[in-house]
Amino acid sequence: MAIIKNGVNGTVSGKAGSVVFVSTKTGNYVRSLPRVKKREPTPEQLLSRKRFKIVRSHIGQLKPIINMGYKAYSYPKRAYDVAMSYNLNEALIREEDGFVVDWPKFMIAKGSPNPITSYIMDFDQENQVLLVTWEYDAYLEEKFDTGSYDSFLILYNAADNGGGYPLVMNDLKSSLMSGKQTVEIPKHRKEVTYEVYIFFIESYGGGNTDSLHLGTLKV
Template identity: 40%
Template sequence: MATFEKGILGGFSGKVGNVVGARWRGRNVMRSLPQRGNYNPTQDQLEQRERFSAVIAFLNPIKAVESQYFGKPQGDKSRYNLATSYHLKEALIATPDGFTIDYPKVLISKGDLRGLNNPSITAAAGQILELEWNDNSGQGNANPLDKLIVVVYAPEPNLYQVFDPAGTREEAAVNLPLPAFMAGFEVQVWATFSTANSKEAAISSYLGALVVT
């Protein structure tokens, strides 16, 4: 792949001869056209595709959360790129049918902010999740007005509920209402804190699995 800034052609997009011009990450680039022919991917390549597909299918519905709260961009790597890389390496389980998400290892955020202290969650009647934690405001960089973010995932219908914000650190308890149709489904829950301006976040906590009542 060749890059170019200014020349007799300048930047262009589309195919010219056997090259394709495009704009990629803020730069003008040229790529040669792929060679046609029979190609059989290796077993390792097929496995990597399966891994990538499993992670992207899980993360895409909460891309806005990961893009806002997962670490800090590193060069050309966005927060979402970093989240994808982490989950590919750390949050997959191999099964005879492919790959599934290792829910306890999922992170919806990553950063240096103080996280939830001693959280607990229970299912109450009326499709309510009751979340409690110890208010640790004043410890390190924890602020009373840090906002709580919660992600609830029901694997069977493959549906998410995102609460952003769900409350503040100083509240120490919140009720999370879920849609009535989620009654009876098992859900996975993660929670984290971010600063009020959303610029800093904590490493998220996995709160476990429970059945909505």
């Protein structure tokens, strides 16, 4: 902002628009503001941006699940922020020109240890139904009282190339102790690759288990 001293006939000082008024012993001058040269990002900065971008893209797609799966673990911080931080540090593999996600280490839920010890995935192609059956660690189930927790079976199309179905989950929920869960998968015009996860959550809010990556499913 420019300031006029001693009325309209006085001197002007300060900045107005793209010019600056300067008062010296020899007189008053008007100068153009110096141009700020935009610095090009360093290779390290570009790599950091790639790292952040790849995790943010997946956390954004999975946000409804992240909000459930990180709710208790992240409190009082936002679930989104904690999921970003965790996966940035734990779930990326460095490549020559960037990063790729290490899906077995990528976590869509954080909580008590996931008690599953073994599992089988069986896909009924005719009916487009995936059945997952499992065995669980009885000690962990009793210690964290997770036997009645609802199961969430999540299929994530990371490439989102299946015609609008990046995320599929079960409608009807089974308990951990039931040892099985099904999910119906929409039909696609072309082959789609899903990353398959499961975790268990208390029916009326509260605690949940870590997510477990069950593998990759092509349908």
